[in-house]
Amino acid sequence: MKINRTTERSIQIMQLIAKSGEGLEMDEICEKLSIPRTSCYDILVTLVHMGMLEVNTGIKRSYKIGINAYRIGMSYTNNRNISEIIAPALKGLSKELQKTCFFGVLEGNKIVYISKCEPENPIITTATIGTKNPVYNTSLGKAILSTMSEDKIRSIAGEIDFKPVTRFTLTDADALVENIKLSKKRGFALDERELEEHMECVGVPIFDEKRECIGAVSASSLYRKDEDYIALGEILKKRGLEISKSLGFMP
Template identity: 50%
Template structure:
């Protein structure tokens, strides 16, 4: 994937300034990052206007990290605080069902695995903490899409490049939209051996206190024809709502 050079430079500048409490001048930025002065000036001027950096004017302008960047960092930290709340609940849930339990959050058109909880005798799963998979063929991703607002959902789906992993993988937008409608009707989603031939997963959404879909939890296990996956769906849906309540969600979906 081709990365945008201006965006890369912007991030590099912010990282440099954040590590320099006394601030950095334009000359410092250009020298340390090997950037053209014109390009660097345009970027820090824009960052200054947006509140991402503070500009102290003197013989040479000095740049320090701004309030907006701090607020973004605080929001990120706040979003991570909930992990400590849900971890013991999902760990106990994994032991209760005797299967691997995941918690994932959206990242563009992928889902990122943030937590993984395994029973005493876990099966081998390819998904690891920090890894990501496409939304359209994972139970986590499907429920996140199903409960996202329509505009955001359409934007995400427009960026998906459908790849066939097994003969059961959804292969187009129409098929995905039809499945998402079913997900909303029943309250949980399946990965019916769509990513891996031998794995079946069922997932349910987790909401924040404002009713926005924060992420999702799933139960993952080897496929067994005799398994009652609808019952597992009901179970994980209830657990998703329990976790949502712990995070302050009081409404109904």
């Protein structure tokens, strides 16, 4: 297979610039990619002309990703089925954490489980794909609520029939609002044995290219006193951001 050198260099330049938040000068690009100045200049001029790069004119000219590159990236994202991205991400997450992982979406004041992936030695959970559970006592539900305003949360809470499913379940709107405030601060939500007394779950919201929450991902396992669920939440928060970015989300 014959590779066109100029096309290859053009893509390498764009990949390098994309990793740099502040943009790169031509000398930096030439040095990092070992490209002759004349060749690099011609490629940069062409990419700018095509809207794939933008030029910042200051003391020295620097280059950043252009609007046409963004549009092409968004077209790719929009044409992909969300499940094509979520399913393999859940599989990797489940393997990494050795926990059962879910992706769920909000439907009214319920959570609907859309995808599920279990580790090699799974812990039995009652939730299956298509199952609906209350939003107020699931980490998925609370993670999604954490992206909303307090007024919106209270509006949803007004439709909830709070029931003490376990002795740890939140039983009123005020308790839910305070719990969601904590979830917002941490960046992840906890189901602290609120749905099933023997299960503890951590959940994080997932965003799309419009920065809208489209659902949440969670990791579930048997409750253990010696497990650090805050540390687990921090890991899940990072992985959730990676999934959101794969859907086009730009923090």
